[in-house]
Amino acid sequence: MRDAVMSALSTVNDPELHRDLVSLGMIERAEVEGGHARIKVNLTTPACPLKGQIEREVREAVLNVPGVEAVSVEFGATVRPAAQPALPGVKHVVLVGSGKGGVGKSSVAVNLAASLAADGARVGLLDADVYGPSVAHMMGQGAAKVTANAERKMLPIEAHGVRFLSMANLSPAGQALVWRGPMLHSAIGQFVKDAAWGQLDYLVVDLPPGTGDVQLSLTQNVQVTGAVIVTTPQDVALIDAARAIDMFRKASVPVLGVVENMSYFVAPDTGHTYDIFGRGGSRKLGDYPLLGEVPLETGVREDADQGRPAVLAHPDSAAAVALRGVARTLAGQISVRAMHQDLASLPDQLTVV
Structure with a gap:
């Protein structure tokens, strides 16, 4: 079932980056146990302005997977650095x-x-x-x-x-x-x-x-x-x-x-x-x-x-x-x-x- 969940998540795009969460490497964890899917999304900033939209669309996509009855969405965040870091750290x-x-x-x-x-x-x-x-x-x-x-x-x-x-x-x-x-x-x-x-x-x-x-x-x-x-x-x-x-x-x-x-x-x-x-x-x-x-x-x-x-x-x-x-x-x-x-x-x- 995990493969089906990942396939569903690949239909969800980051609203600002216009690419799906899977190809962007933003799905940190996807687990399914007893019909309960637990998803962790690693955002590109903890101050993501569209976190609510992403959560809503992840829930909708995963709930459409046969056998999934509940979805828990957790967020993490890793800010990607500039191509040339400004200062050490x-x-x-x-x-x-x-x-x-x-x-x-x-x-x-x-x-x-x-x-x-x-x-x-x-x-x-x-x-x-x-x-x-x-x-x-x-x-x-x-x-x-x-x-x-x-x-x-x-x-x-x-x-x-x-x-x-x-x-x-x-x-x-x-x-x-x-x-x-x-x-x-x-x-x-x-x-x-x-x-x-x-x-x-x-x-x-x-x-x-x-x-x-x-x-x-x-x-x-x-x-x-x-x-x-x-x-x-x-x-x-x-x-x-x-x-x-x-x-x-x-x-x-x-x-x-x-x-x-x-x-x-x-x-x-x-x-x-x-x-x-x-x-x-x-x-x-x-x-x-x-x-x-x-x-x-x-x-x-x-x-x-x-x-x-x-x-x-x-x-x-x-x-x-x-x-x-x-x-x-x-x-x-x-x-x-x-x-x-x-x-x-x-x-x-x-x-x-």
């Missing part, structure tokens, strides 16, 4: 950037990292905004200090299941850093290469606004999987977001998608929706995936001020739901790219959508 580096400040880029980066970690991924977060670091405060670790191990490598601080580094944990509180480009370049190099990040599925990097030294240092010294652009809907933000996209294009960094932050506001007393900054403006940036539209909510700001990512503090809020959706869609985009590389030699080429 780090499978993917994802840059979160914007063309200007004030669009909520750091808040998005923190919540992306926390959401991926909550789904079971091993996640690091690098605050590369050296002049205006805010990640430590948003993670509730503003007073913590970075230490070193026996090999004199910096040990990331851990909070909310995420390992992170920020200049805020290395310099005295409130002290301004007055550095020229070479010092900045050296600091970024130490953050990425002289830190004991350990084994990570994703290293999320919160970039400073603009298109300056930090962006150049990272793209020249680290193999980056891709970038996420954060913008608000109004034209003044979109103009600068387009410049950030152009910078990544010139640096040969794929843009994985766009996050439209503060996309709309729902009045808590009336439920009426207001497009304070306009809405849907991110679609003007070109043919890039829209990873999500995140509403403007006071709770996101309050959670950040209290050092708690909104996706963990208030997971049922509209903003948290949108941010979790962004994280899972992003993880799916990364999986598609990694699997495309793995399947490049197969006869039917994978079409990235």
